[in-house]
């Protein structure tokens with residue numbers, strides 16, 4: 335039952351009823367039945383497809399049903415670059431959604447305009463509509479998006495509307511760079527193997543074989 | 544075949560061919576803007592040349608030159624397997640007189656490309672059936688690929704939300720720096736990678752040892 339007050343529920347159930355706060359119950363119901371409206375405009379869409387594929391399986395979080403009308407959905411995924419020309423469209427779609435509604439800025443472009451710092455692009459969709467969760471990355475990995483989804487569920491449960499940002503865990507490119515540098519610095523690279531295994535274990539998690 | 548195209552052009556048009564050069568089999572001819580359409584028709588219709596495919600048309604701005612705007616046309620002959628690049632120059636400092644004959648009558652495929660050159664560079668094509676903007680919106684003022692267009696000037700279609708309205712800061716949040724994803728940076732921004740550290744960033748392997 336998630337964050338619904340467990341002791342109250344248990345206590346109540348012995349006598350045949352449960353008590354909780356209405357907003358907590360509503361939050362709990364809402365966070366597991368997010369109907370999505372994908373607003374997909376660019377390369378990040380590929381990663382959105384990966385997210386909905388069996389491997390990452392967004393349905394585990396109750397957010398797998400795409401609605402192709404904004405009027406039926408409560409979670410707007412803005413995935414990709416939003417050009418100035420699309421700005422009015424995005425605003426219109428947001429206005430058509432019924433409250434309560436939440437917005438994801440998926441990818442660096444949607445969150446800040448990314449490297450399109452010029453005449454073409456809206457420098458972050460928050461200039462036009464409110465955003466609940468920003469997911470950085472170009473494109474973000476599906477794991478980062480799942481992090482964002484859990485963050486949103488948590489916010490829905492707490493009825494918290496301040497925007498938040500998914501924090502990157504570590505940069506794989508930097509890690510590889512370190513490894514290469516270390517390997518080049520050693521006379522006999524084999525001597526470094528234990529240290530590298532340890533490094534992988536610490537940063538990537540799980541067992542390195 | 545390489546030189547044959549340029550030789551034929553020189554033979555036919557004489558001094559109206561201002562320059563020619565050939566690098567690694569890449570033939571280029573700079574022609575006077577007065578013969579722009581005549582050259583195109585010749586290349587299309589001469590049976591020995593038979594340039595039946597217009598590959599690309601674009602504008603390149605050289606603000607210190609006179610005339611400043613270069614219009615570049617790439618052609619390919621499917622039957623002869625030959626390519627040629629034709630350039631011409633138009634427009635003074637204020638882009639006055641930046642006009643060319645439209646080639647839509649020669650290659651109908653140039654319709655949208657001429658609209659793009661008009662939209663981006665501001666060259667007008669005489670006799671074009673429908674010379675409107677194609678990438679930018681009708682409300683847009685100016686031509687963004689002219690060097691005189693300020694690099695960071697945007698023309699939003701929807702008014703941006705103010706920070707008061709949003710209740711949160713709308714400048715780029717961490718980890719979205721002002722130069723996110725821009726290795727070359729912009730004037731006034733640090734170019735040496737001194738952006739603020741990413742929160743929760745892992746420690747480097749070489750620092751640990």
Ligand code: SF4
Pocket residue numbers: 376377378413414415441442443444448471472473474
């Ligand atoms: S953040 Fe990167 S991957 Fe996503 S839309 Fe922008 S450029 Fe494409």
